[in-house]
Amino acid sequence: MSKVLIVGAGGVGGVVTHKCAQHPEVFSEICLASRNQDKCRAIAAQLDRPIQTAQVDADDVEALVALIESFQPDVLIHVALPYQDLTIMEACLRTGVPYLDTANYEHPDEAKFEYKEQWAFQDRYAEAGNMATLGCGFDPGMTNIYCAYAQKNLFDEIHHIDILDANGGDHGYPFATNFNPEINIREITAKGRYWEEGEWKETDPLAVKRTFDFDGIGEKDLYLLYHEEMESLCQNIKGLKRIRFWMTFSDKYITHLKVLENVGMTSIEPIKVGNAEIAPLEFLKAVLPDPASLGPRTKGKTNIGIIADGIKDGKRRKVHIYNICDHEACYREVQSQAISYTTGVPAVTGAMLMLEGIWKGAGVFNVEQLDPDPFMDRIGDMGLPWQVVELDPDHDPLA
Numbered sequence: 001m002s003k004v005l006i007v008g009a010g011g012v013g014g015v016v017t018h019k020c021a022q023h024p025e026v027f028s029e030i031c032l033a034s035r036n037q038d039k040c041r042a043i044a045a046q047l048d049r050p051i052q053t054a055q056v057d058a059d060d061v062e063a064l065v066a067l068i069e070s071f072q073p074d075v076l077i078h079v080a081l082p083y084q085d086l087t088i089m090e091a092c093l094r095t096g097v098p099y100l101d102t103a104n105y106e107h108p109d110e111a112k113f114e115y116k117e118q119w120a121f122q123d124r125y126a127e128a129g130n131m132a133t134l135g136c137g138f139d140p141g142m143t144n145i146y147c148a149y150a151q152k153n154l155f156d157e158i159h160h161i162d163i164l165d166a167n168g169g170d171h172g173y174p175f176a177t178n179f180n181p182e183i184n185i186r187e188i189t190a191k192g193r194y195w196e197e198g199e200w201k202e203t204d205p206l207a208v209k210r211t212f213d214f215d216g217i218g219e220k221d222l223y224l225l226y227h228e229e230m231e232s233l234c235q236n237i238k239g240l241k242r243i244r245f246w247m248t249f250s251d252k253y254i255t256h257l258k259v260l261e262n263v264g265m266t267s268i269e270p271i272k273v274g275n276a277e278i279a280p281l282e283f284l285k286a287v288l289p290d291p292a293s294l295g296p297r298t299k300g301k302t303n304i305g306i307i308a309d310g311i312k313d314g315k316r317r318k319v320h321i322y323n324i325c326d327h328e329a330c331y332r333e334v335q336s337q338a339i340s341y342t343t344g345v346p347a348v349t350g351a352m353l354m355l356e357g358i359w360k361g362a363g364v365f366n367v368e369q370l371d372p373d374p375f376m377d378r379i380g381d382m383g384l385p386w387q388v389v390e391l392d393p394d395h396d397p398l399a
């Protein structure tokens, strides 16, 4: 019987709260805190058991410490924004509360997507005997755990990994992002990058395109992007020669994005408008649909997973490990679309394993450094069943 403090009442925060509420045997008390307490109350009103709500500015370490000291949680799940990773890690360290997040630290003024500043907490967490679990959403998160599972159970050596993130969902708007627009557009407009033979190789944004036939969705265009889980996976999967990340976008999405980019709306450099200073991307976020509002409108499925190839028992092997998730089924269960669902469910599953002492350790861990088996055993029942499909090792589906 444990207490969980959830920080962030957006799309993912809603799913995390619903899922924790479905498991009173683990999460006996829940507090949902966010900058805007009304959003927490709105989520609380959807549940059939009472939870606490609180207002907190997660940029403020002292305010977080005060909230943690008053609620006394056994674990904190951070699903606010990546800008708050460092302040929340600091507050957890000061109060001795285990920490879990779903996205790496982002500096508000610079798009970097790197783990350096969170890994810098390693010694202090280790000395304090406290645990921080980084990147336990879907990607990063589930995809890292698929890689760890493949490394432990399916291969002697993995040589190549391709992470494939496909969203076949349609929300009916001409243009909207499925999660926080600022973070989403920062990711997509950045240069593409992949890791090969110990080096990072760069491409122009959205310059490398392939097609892939996804189970449950059909044929989709995929674009090579940089994505944060590659930074830890290229270090933690031994013998790896190459890792790439691919995401699907429709032609309609790319056309809108190009126009917005061409007119300067995706910039994070603040500009003066009258007497106000505002970053165009922040303004764009304010005019785009709130991702949390897409749930009731979105139809279709996601298919996210990894293709790994390497050697098993002296023979070449290639597998596709993936989950298919249905937007409408997610909405029926937790009043949210599949992007928030596929992020929130791994976060809750990871927090459960930490509370039960199955995932344990002192320090800062990326999820592939933890045992994948208990996670993979449980994640299907939690709502994200997975499958392993053998592929022909001589055929490259991304050629």
Ligand code: NDP
Binding pocket: 007, 008, 009, 010, 011, 012, 013, 033, 034, 035, 036, 039, 056, 057, 058, 059, 079, 080, 081, 082, 084, 102, 103, 135, 136, 137, 138, 139, 140, 141, 178, 179, 180, 183, 291, 292, 339, 340, 342, 343
């Ligand atoms: P939203 O923008 O929907 O929600 C973010 C929430 O954080 C909002 O409720 C917001 O509150 C709150 N918040 C923002 N700043 C603060 C602050 N200073 N103090 C307290 N609360 C704050 O985002 P999502 O729910 O879509 O995403 C949540 C996280 O999940 C993000 O970090 C995102 O990067 C990550 N993510 C990870 C994925 C993965 O697969 N690993 C996939 C998708 C998302 P308010 O509304 O009051 O401003």
